Amino acid sequence: MMDFLLAQAPALLLALPMLGAFLTPVLGRYSETGRNAWVVLVSFLTLVTATALAWVVYTTGTFVYTFGAVSPSLGIPADSGGIPIRILFAVDAMGAFMALSASIVGFAVVLYSLSSVRKLSGKDGYYALLLLLLVGIFGMVCTGDLFNLFVFLEINSLAGAALVAYRIDKGVAVEAGLKYAFISTLGGLMFLFAVGLLYAQYDSLNIAYIASQMAFTFPDKIALVLMIAALALKAGVVPMHFWTPDAYSMAPSSITAILVVASQAGLYGLFRVLFSLYGVTMDYVTVGWIVIILGILSMFIGVTMAIPQKDIKRLMAYHAVSQTGYMLLGVGVCLAVLGDATQMAAFGQTAMEGGIFHIINHAMYKGLLFLTAGAIFLHTGTRNLNKMGGLGHSMKWTMLFFIIGALAIAGIPPFSGFASKLMIYESVFAFSPILSIIAMVVSVLTLASFVKVFHAVFMGPKQPEFEGKGEVPTPMLAGMAILAILTIGFGIFPQQVVDILITPAADALINQGDYIASVLGGMIA
């Protein structure tokens, strides 16, 4: 049984949540608790499969899984002359790393929403769409096929939009869902046009094969620009970040936590296109600088828009945009020096590792912050900072989790945010000092705005109208506890986490040759 799970891990990683999502509405019609138990079971099994997949990938290198072949590794049929025919998953260290973080946050969100959604209607649809959102993220993260990436991008957008529009009674959430679905679909269509351009030139949809044949003609440049635009839009990078504040603030808080991971899957898609599909064949210096500029813009505009916000979740949404800027900065610096071995060894590698480490850190502490915001919303019924106060007396645990999240996002030493930000500061400083200084200023502004939020929400006298309700129920605390423990754990042992998880992931992205060799079985045409 165990080796069956390990041999078929990528297929099970997708099939389990899909099967769970298809059965949830059917079970929901008969018994409420049966459906809840089913969803928790499915999300736990997905977590187990994701860890098994990560274990296999980290021990034996890239896992190539072909759908429909007689045996998983038969990516290239013998008589096809070195051309991948079927869809194949090329799960390397980076993909497994993202799948692992997505499944952890997914499991925490399922536990959290057991009680945060209990009194609301339409729970069948809610849980099925949550599982489908997970399917979208896993698909985008593991696939080695461009059209497959588009299909899972669509599942991601539709499931996310439907969940953002969950609270239909006020109409504002539906408008946010409409804006999110509209922009994501337009981005998806542009991505598909780029895939069409690449298909017309190379007659293949496999990332590794196209990368081995890439001649970077003019249509390829257009395809690159369109892909960067579509995937940056999905990740909420500044010029196209209009949907992020609305979608994150109007969605139920448990959904916002998983939406952060969904937009990071978009960011992962961007890195996969930049490093594995194009890599050194494009002039990586200019593209690297474009990514750096996008990162700086995201950082700066995200924080400056966050300071004046009154709504706690909209403030955190803008911080999510600014934190995405950090990841882009780290990876952009590495991209800018991709071909230059000496600079890469000096700071490119650490910049990349800092950027990737920041992805999982951000998923953890931003998810934690949104879950605490949800707990506060459940307790007070409002998200307006001016109407809250003195919650510290009655919500001890939520206050503790909020402190952990706020200090982590501001990059205070004992927490995970500091570890990845330090790596980014060091390497970016060696690249060009001004960028690093901007990054530090933004980090200080982040701390300032979160101190303001902490003061507005938890300090001050006990408010009379929040008298009755005590602490939030235990499943919500369990969800938050999972993320808090990981945030602290990654903060205390950063070096071990970097060596085990992050360095192989960074290597997997950086050397494109290994990726192509592992998929095409060394037969580079």
Next chain:
Amino acid sequence: MNMSKIVRAAAHLLFPAILVYGFYIVVHGHLTPGGGFQGGAVIATGFVLLYVAFSYQRLQEWFRLDAFKNAEALGLLLFIVTALVALGLGATFFYNWMANTGGLFGTPVPFGPNPGYLNTAGTIPIMNIAVGVEVLGAMSVILFYMLRGIKGGDE
């Protein structure tokens, strides 16, 4: 406003024809142009025809919404189970474990033009039927929900 007698009689006559034509497209998906999605969409137009010819209330009397939801869930489950069976047999997800095995839908097909025999193409006809039922259910559920949304139904 409701349609005249002629339109309703025509609808009564046309609906079975649409059903037969739709299932023809679904079942012959691997032989002639068409397949699960196209056939399912054709059958869904049959329900739209009934809605146009008769009123929304009459449509609700004839078909329960749950029936379409069950059809959709059944189609999807048949589709993913057919693919998962390949995992059980030791091959990979979506392996065509029924092709060229001589059993149901298993007759091997030589290369080149042939008049097209129904009993071929392994799991493809099963998946065609599964997707046909799923698309039929999905389109009708969307139709029912949007009609309920527009008409304010019994909110």
Next chain:
Amino acid sequence: MRKIVSVVVLLVLAVGFLVSGNMLDFGNPAESGMDAYMLANGQVQTGGNNIVTDVVFDYRGFDTLGEATVLFTAVLGVGLVFRRIRNKQEEEYEYE
């Protein structure tokens, strides 16, 4: 102001789409062997005469499962948006 931005965006996209579209050669697409392999072996391996259905359900069957999931997501979304809220208790929270 909004008009100028949209005209500029349209012009940039026009150059991108039309010039890159025109550089491709309609009628003889690239020849990497993937499609030729499917045309040659589609019937023998999968047994179906209609190669497009072979591709849709066997060679790239996983895409079709993803796509059926997209349709299922849309149905769930529509069902969620048009559900009837039974208990009024959900209503009394406040959006600033």
Next chain:
Amino acid sequence: MYLNLPFIGAGLLMLIGIAIILMRKNLVKMIMGLSIVEAGVNLFLVASGYVDGGIPPIFTAAGDTVMVYPTVQAMTLTNIVIGIATTALLLSFVIIVYRRYGTADVDGMRRLRG
């Protein structure tokens, strides 16, 4: 002998669709624009797989001649179904927004600050 007209046509369709999205204020018209962009992408996909003088790749009672590429048609089929799904979801949102705000105009419902 077609001088790349299908690709030019697909590009123009996409431009018209995006122009409608940028210029129009009414939500339903914007969703129509999105469908036009989707039609343009579909035309581009199908056209990119065409082989001169090729027939549809179906061997039932077919001659032994050149055949068109099948993969692209599978992609177009998938994109059409995804188009149905997104359009259905977007229109459902517009119905709810129209019922709550009484208008389907983008400016009329600027309650969500940018």
